[in-house]
Amino acid sequence: MTSEAIARREQVRTDRVARYERMVEIRALEDRVQELFAEGLVHGTTHTAQGQEAVAVGVAAAARATDSVTCTYRGHGVALALGLTPLDVIGEIMGRTVGSIGGVGGSMHLCEPAVGLLPTFAIVGAGIPVAAGAALTAQVRGTDTAAVAVFGDGSSNIGAFHEGLNLAAIWSLPVVFVCENNQYGEYSRINLTTPITDLADRATSYGMPSQIVDGQDPDAVHAATEKALDHARAGSGPTLLEMKTYRYAGHSRADTAPYRPEGEFEDWYDNRDPINGFRARLEAEGTLTPEQVDAIGHEVAARIEAAVTDAEASPRAGIETMFANIVAPATEGT
Amino acid sequence: MAKMRMNQAISAALADEMRADPDVVMFGEDVAVAGGPFKTSDGLLAEFGPSRVRDTPISEMGFLGAAVGAASTGLRPVVEIMFIEFLGVALDQLATEAAKFHYLSGGKLTVPLTVRASTGAGLGFGTQHSQTLEGWLIGTPGLKVAVASGPQTGYGLLRAAIQDDNPVVVLEPRVRYSTRAEVNVGDDAVIPLGVAARVADGNDVTIVGLGGTVLTALDAAGRAQGWSADVIDLQTVYPWDRATVLESVQRTGRVVTVEENPFGGGWGTDITSVVGAELFGRLAAPPLRITAPDVPVPYGKHLEARYVPDAEYVTAQIDHLVSHGELPPHWWDDGEVGQ
Ligand SMILES: Cc1ncc(C[n+]2csc(CCOP(=O)(O)OP(=O)(O)O)c2C)c(N)n1
Numbered sequence: 001m002t003s004e005a006i007a008r009r010e011q012v013r014t015d016r017v018a019r020y021e022r023m024v025e026i027r028a029l030e031d032r033v034q035e036l037f038a039e040g041l042v043h044g045t046t047h048t049a050q051g052q053e054a055v056a057v058g059v060a061a062a063a064r065a066t067d068s069v070t071c072t073y074r075g076h077g078v079a080l081a082l083g084l085t086p087l088d089v090i091g092e093i094m095g096r097t098v099g100s101i102g103g104v105g106g107s108m109h110l111c112e113p114a115v116g117l118l119p120t121f122a123i124v125g126a127g128i129p130v131a132a133g134a135a136l137t138a139q140v141r142g143t144d145t146a147a148v149a150v151f152g153d154g155s156s157n158i159g160a161f162h163e164g165l166n167l168a169a170i171w172s173l174p175v176v177f178v179c180e181n182n183q184y185g186e187y188s189r190i191n192l193t194t195p196i197t198d199l200a201d202r203a204t205s206y207g208m209p210s211q212i213v214d215g216q217d218p219d220a221v222h223a224a225t226e227k228a229l230d231h232a233r234a235g236s237g238p239t240l241l242e243m244k245t246y247r248y249a250g251h252s253r254a255d256t257a258p259y260r261p262e263g264e265f266e267d268w269y270d271n272r273d274p275i276n277g278f279r280a281r282l283e284a285e286g287t288l289t290p291e292q293v294d295a296i297g298h299e300v301a302a303r304i305e306a307a308v309t310d311a312e313a314s315p316r317a318g319i320e321t322m323f324a325n326i327v328a329p330a331t332e333g334t
Numbered sequence: 335m336a337k338m339r340m341n342q343a344i345s346a347a348l349a350d351e352m353r354a355d356p357d358v359v360m361f362g363e364d365v366a367v368a369g370g371p372f373k374t375s376d377g378l379l380a381e382f383g384p385s386r387v388r389d390t391p392i393s394e395m396g397f398l399g400a401a402v403g404a405a406s407t408g409l410r411p412v413v414e415i416m417f418i419e420f421l422g423v424a425l426d427q428l429a430t431e432a433a434k435f436h437y438l439s440g441g442k443l444t445v446p447l448t449v450r451a452s453t454g455a456g457l458g459f460g461t462q463h464s465q466t467l468e469g470w471l472i473g474t475p476g477l478k479v480a481v482a483s484g485p486q487t488g489y490g491l492l493r494a495a496i497q498d499d500n501p502v503v504v505l506e507p508r509v510r511y512s513t514r515a516e517v518n519v520g521d522d523a524v525i526p527l528g529v530a531a532r533v534a535d536g537n538d539v540t541i542v543g544l545g546g547t548v549l550t551a552l553d554a555a556g557r558a559q560g561w562s563a564d565v566i567d568l569q570t571v572y573p574w575d576r577a578t579v580l581e582s583v584q585r586t587g588r589v590v591t592v593e594e595n596p597f598g599g600g601w602g603t604d605i606t607s608v609v610g611a612e613l614f615g616r617l618a619a620p621p622l623r624i625t626a627p628d629v630p631v632p633y634g635k636h637l638e639a640r641y642v643p644d645a646e647y648v649t650a651q652i653d654h655l656v657s658h659g660e661l662p663p664h665w666w667d668d669g670e671v672g673q
């Protein structure tokens with residue numbers, strides 16, 4: 001729901017405990033979505049983002065609701081971070097009318113313009129130039145809004161990445177390119193498809209600043225994104241941010257990730273988990289108590305269950321929805 | 335003869351061509367180590383090695399372009415485009431480069447390139463991963479477009495495509511990858527391009543199917559009461575086999591195409607316009623096209639099932655055509671939907 005999304009958006013922008021809670025929510029939703037597919041309650045496919053919660057939440061904390069964001073099919077986390085509700089997301093995945101776009105899109109297709117989320121992209125790289133275009137709107141109209149493109153490491157090998165960055169650079173567009181380097185594109189480890197380790201290096205070719213960021217630390221993601229957005233709003237052009245992160249699940253529903261070197265997942269999970277790390281920091285600072293942690297855990301679990309129940313109670317998208325929203329209605333007077 | 339799923343038949347066709355000709359190479363995303371996202375190249379890396387079987391980055395324009403260059407200088411590359419939609423970022427290399435090289439070299443160069451792509455709805459992959467999109471390709475002189483309907487044609491058309499000296503696209507309906515059937519393999523099983531197959535015989539109507547709709551057409555013909563049908567598997571949609579289709583319609587007097595694509599611009603327009611013009615005055619009923627509605631492919635099992643014409647609907651449409659001698663309404667014309 002749009003009004004709820006706007007309120008949830010603001011929480012993440014202003015409150016670090018809310019950011020912690022949102023990360024917990026993303027993890028819980030992704031785990032539940034995997035179960036729904038495993039139970040056969042949903043057909044098709046899904047791409048979950050456990051392990052990457054800090055990138056989603058850190059970016060959402062830095063961007064304003066008036067900024068435009070593009071992201072990928074692995075978009076449940078970014079959508080929740082930007083404010084979409086668990087019901088918006090789960091409802092969409094289950095093909096229900098309460099879903100983000102009314103249940104005609106499914107897992108890969110979420111959208112909420114009220115919090116800046118353009119339709120999520122199921123084609124690799126497609127969102128990168130589109131974010132540059134959203135930044136063009138801001139530049140031409142002279143507003144102080146900006147745009148953010150969130151995409152994967154594998155996407156930095158497609159033409160759209162290079163064309164989008166180059167265009168944004170020569171036009172000095174207010175856009176931030178956020179590469180979630182989770183080390184894999186589908187079943188291929190990054191070293192098999194990409195001749196460099198640090199994708200931030202690619203910014204050099206386009207004369208734009210870049211930064212390597214610890215993608216498991218929401219404060220670091222927030223700080224780097226905010227700095228890049230300030231730079232963009234000041235008219236100084238785009239930045240490429242490389243978030244070093246890790247995808248806990250396989251690429252998609254059916255993938256058990258047999259190609260991962262032994263111990264790699266465990267290493268990230270045990271030592272660099274974004275939720276554990278952030279919780280420890282907030283507790284050490286005295287910002288969060290163990291009691292609050294428990295309470296958040298319970299509230300989030302209940303919220304996700306309620307979303308599943310509400311989604312199941314909502315009607316499936318009906319046949320008539322197939323014919324809706326295909327072309328925009330003619331404007332008055334044309 | 336061996337019982338195989340369509341994806342296994344495709345692997346077998348690739349292996350047979352690679353054994354026969356060391357110039358055949360193949361590449362695409364996760365086709366080598368993983369054996370293909372749909373397991374259509376299982377075992378090829380082990381048999382033919384990493385020089386001939388390669389994984390690529392996510393760079394369709396790059397690797398399809400490289401295939402054009404390799405094809406015009408001596409190799410016979412086969413590239414996999416995982417979902418036909420991804421051809422969108424590489425279409426120039428196929429339609430504007432590969433398809434024109436022979437012409438623009440004054441006939442001196444050939445481009446023996448095969449592009450395979452999975453197509454179609456039915457698995458819940460949503461709007462950007464469920465289209466058939468042969469319409470992007472047909473009407474491009476210099477290109478041939480074949481569509482597999484099951485394991486046997488998956489094997490035979492692919493081998494013909496690899497042997498052809500022109501760029502050929504072989505489309506593979508994703509829902510059929512898991513279809514199992516007895517498959518004839520070997521040189522006798524190669525299916526020539528540009529030739530359709532009559533897969534059922536009847537008297538009153540000619541049903542033309544392509545790819546995933548061939549099985550639908552056969553099912554529909556099996557349910558017929560009061561009429562019987564020739565069912566034609568078009569096999570190659572560009573250029574298509576006029577002789578086989580016209581010969582059949584001359585006997586039956588009625589032509590029906592069953593298409594998975596939206597009504598507007600579908601491949602059936604080509605067929606029905608030629609049949610209508612060539613057999614003008616000799617038809618017992620107007621040419622009928624049975625298609626999906628003019629909408630994006632929806633998500634959700636029940637919507638997707640409604641989107642793609644099913645056998646029951648095809649039978650009902652033909653019942654109407656045969657008994658009234660005029661076109662039946664489309665299901666979406668009934669007034670309850672459409673606005
Ligand atoms: C143009 C295009 N090619 C291929 C695909 C299939 N595909 C979907 S996701 C993916 C991997 C993308 O990897 P990355 O950019 O690292 O993002 P991640 O999935 O890791 O988030 C591939 C190859 C696609 N959707 N679009």
Ligand SMILES: [Mg+2]
Nearest residue numbers: 152153184185
């Ligand atoms: Mg990745």
